[in-house]
Amino acid sequence: MKLYHQDGAPNPRRVKIFAAEKGIDLELVQVTMLKREHKTPEFLKKNPSGKIPVLELDDGRCIPESVAICRYLEAVEPEPNLFGRDAYELAYIEARNRQIEFEYWREIGISWVHGPIVAQLGIIKSIPEAKEASDKNTHHYYKRLDQEFASTAYVAGDRFTVADITLLTGVDFATALVGLKPDEGLKNLDRWHKEVSSRASCQAFGAMPDGSS
Ligand SMILES: N[C@@H](CCC(=O)N[C@@H](CS)C(=O)NCC(=O)O)C(=O)O
Known part of the structure; x- marks a missing residue:
């Protein structure tokens, strides 16, 4: 493939x-x-x-x-399972993955499109107010995630799933290219990020353009 x-x-x-x-x-x-x-x-x-x-x-x-x-x-290749095994897990992991896409990726996407790197390409008219609002929403979302990770090990419960991959790749992109690194002091979010980043799969395919971390 x-x-x-x-x-x-x-x-x-x-x-x-x-x-x-x-x-x-x-x-x-x-x-x-x-x-x-x-x-x-x-x-x-x-x-x-x-x-x-x-x-x-x-x-x-x-x-x-x-x-x-x-x-x-x-x-x-059903194992290891990353989308859920029973009716509840299938639905809950889907819900969390969609929330990360619609509530987080959407915001960092707006900040990216209206940010300096895309502006250089000259194909989109950037709207600074849109970026400003999405930057703010993203920082707010980081706080929410930090609160969530106080009581849950992973995005969708107590094990690594596709929803963690969605969040990790978003955070690393936002940090490297959008200027939206999670704020200092968000210890629970940081704990999750370190743990997930250390997985062999995430190390093998790093966030930077050359594939490194
Ligand atoms: N919903 C799609 C989004 C894919 C997407 O936006 N990919 C980016 C690269 S990370 C892209 O191709 N951007 C070029 C464009 O939008 O023209 C997915 O989940 O695969």
């Missing part, structure tokens, strides 16, 4: 960590977004949304969307 990705890009990193947890080797195909390789007619046939990651199966069929790809990998 091939994974279309770019080193350092957070969504492909989610899939690379997920696959590593399962011991699945993916053939990595670099797509350079600066060269707009994700918008070529050939790539749009793989994913009409023009985004990475995309998983290409050996028969040529393609699956876009990080969570959908991870669900495919969980179906072909």
Whole structure:
């Protein structure tokens, strides 16, 4: 199986960590977004949304969307389980993963799009007020996470799941490229971050553009 990705890009990193947890080797195909390789007619046939990651199966069929790809990998390699084993776990892990995507990734995404790096590309008119509001919401969210991690080891309870991968890759991206590092003194969030970052899967696929941590 091939994974279309770019080193350092957070969504492909989610899939690379997920696959590593399962011991699945993916053939990595670099797509350079600066060269707009994700918008070529050939790539749009793989994913009409023009985004990475995309998983290409050996028969040529393609699956876009990080969570959908991870669900495919969980179906072909069920262990270790990362999406839930029973009805409650399946629903709760899904809920937490969606909250991290809609309540956290959405905010850091806005700050990224309206921040200095994207502005240099000259393809989007940045709105400073949008960035300011999302920066504020993100710092508020970090506090909330810190409170949650006071009583729970992982994002969705007492074990590592896909929801931890979603949060980790978001925090590392926000720290490295969006200027939204979690605030000092959030000890519980820091404890969680250190613990999850030390996993072999997360070390193998680091946050920086060269793939390091
Ligand atoms: N919902 C998608 C988001 C994918 C996404 O936004 N990927 C980024 C790279 S991390 C991308 O391709 N950005 C280019 C663009 O939006 O044009 C997923 O979960 O895979």
